[in-house]
Amino acid sequence: MLDAYGVKVSRQKTLGGYKAGKEPYVMAKFFEGESHTFSEYLLVPGYSSAENIPANVSLKTPLVKFKKGEEPALSLNIPMVSAVMQAVSGPRLAIALAQQGGLSFIYGSQSAEDEAQMIREVKSYKAGFVVSDSTLTPDMTLAEVLELKEKTGHSTMPVTADGTSYGKLVGIVTSRDYRPSRDDITKKVAEFMTPVDEIISAPETTTLKEANDIIWNNKLNALPIVDTSGYLVSLVFRKDYDSHKSAPNELLDASKRYLVGAGINTRDYETRVPLLVEAGADVLCIDSSEGYSEWQARTLKWIRQTYGDSVKVGAGNVVDAEGFRFLADAGADFVKIGIGGGSICITREQKGIGRGQATSVIDVARARDAYFEETGIYIPICSDGGIVYDYHMTLALAMGSDFMMLGRYFARFDESPSNRVNVNGSYMKEYWGEGSARARNWQRYDLGGNKRGLSFVEGVDSYVPYAGPLKEGVEGSLLKVKSTMCNCGALDINELREKAKITLVSATSIVEGGAHDVLLKDQHQQVSYNFRS
Secondary structure (H helix, E strand, C coil), X not given: CCCCCCCCCCCEEEEEECCCCCCCEEEEEEECCXXXXXXXXXXXXXXXXXXXXXXXXXXXXXXXCEECXXXXXXXXXXXXXXXXXXXXXXHHHHHHHHHHCCEEEECCCCCHHHHHHHHHHHHCCCCCEECCCCCECCCCEHHHHHHHHHHHCCCXXXXXXXXXXXXXXXXXXXXXXXXXXXXXXCCEHHHHCEEHHHCCCEECCCCHHHHHHHHHHCCCCEEEEECCCCXXXXXXXXXXXXXXXXXXXXXXXXXXXXXXXXXXXCCCHHHHHHHHHHHCCCEEEECCCCCCCHHHHXXXXXXXXXXXXXXCEEEEEECCHHHHHHHHHHCCCEEEECCCCCXXXXXXXXXXXXXXXXXXXXXXXXXXXXXXXXXXXXXXXXXXXXXXXXXXXHHHHHCCCCEEEECHHHHCCCCCCCCEEEECCEEEEEEECCCCCCCCCHHXXXXXXXXXXXXXXXXXXXXXXXXXXXXXHHHHHHHHHHHHHHHCCXXXXXXXXXXXXXXXXXXXXXXXCCCCCCEECCCCEXXXXXXXX
């Protein structure tokens, strides 16, 4: 019998059989009920009072486990974390997401030293002071400048003697220094850059307020910050200061530094974890294709024996109550849910492993609540994968998720580490899975120490539509979430769970929910000519 969500309570059905002259043997266990995705559900509106407006909604949510009656050691101001992926979670995105109240998990499919350096870059970031990732050399050509601008979207680029972000500053290039339609593309940067002796700069002791006063008084868009020897330290942009002033949800630690997480695996944790902790990582996350395993239990046990509860670490992924209980008992600070639901994940078609994301969240949420009742310890759960539309976020929260891990969503923004490219006249961002041949992140597949890697991939290499700055995208998505919560009569995530009424919809209802039987003017394409009389 289906419950209120259209999912049966996770009773399992066992099929048995007989062999001649033998005892009965047991076959596979079958879960009763179907496996559903977010798109198969809708929220039914509830009573909204005059207080139910988006401005009054709080999205604060726990990140790590806590005891009943206590506050969690770490919380998020928005229920979003970025996926442990090469194409998603670099330092620039980590800073941008923390400014909005969320948290990034720097990808672990790199050397432990390089990952630790990325953590240090986020923790040492001074709001408003930007380390350039679009640095030029004097002997580069205009063609290379245009190529770099196309890749990063940056129009202001410092020029250093060696082309490094901290090199000797020799000039600066902005879009006003060249005309692509008229200038020779083989022209050297040294010929059209603004030389250092004509640049207004400031010493590294300059405060953000002083820097912005200089920008304002001199009508600048960018101010280079240099040390006493003339080496570039950072840049201050007018637009970044404006963004900082409009970020009331910034996620900060006790020292007013941005919070940042780090991905780890179950192979080299004894060497990787100490480097990440020393670098200042606030929370760790085991990045694995499947979390219900001895490998994760070993990793969690070592961290607890080495650091006690001072180091926070999440584990996963699981799709049912058994998997959750296993990781909870092993000491996980949060548990990730989802196998095969990511947009670039092909685990289900390759291996036949997984479960519908909505069904998984509902089942694990019940197990989380039961565990809390039994032990008095609340372990947050994270829905990882399956988010296609913004309203799926609200459904994930209503079904029990404390927060969501997003890959494709964040890969689209300026701040993700991947390249921005022109595909058939449209800007796109590259996006590849950690299980793809490009990532070669075989350490996340715990298959008995196979050092040569897998013989097949579980992820693809792709493009996603470019979506501009992270700030604008996140604000737009969360406005929808808050608005929907108001329609349900909820002003925080706990109240949403209490008041949400969720209905399973038919395939026809899904079609009905979008534009249909009309010709869209702005896209000049026919949706359907099946007009009803």
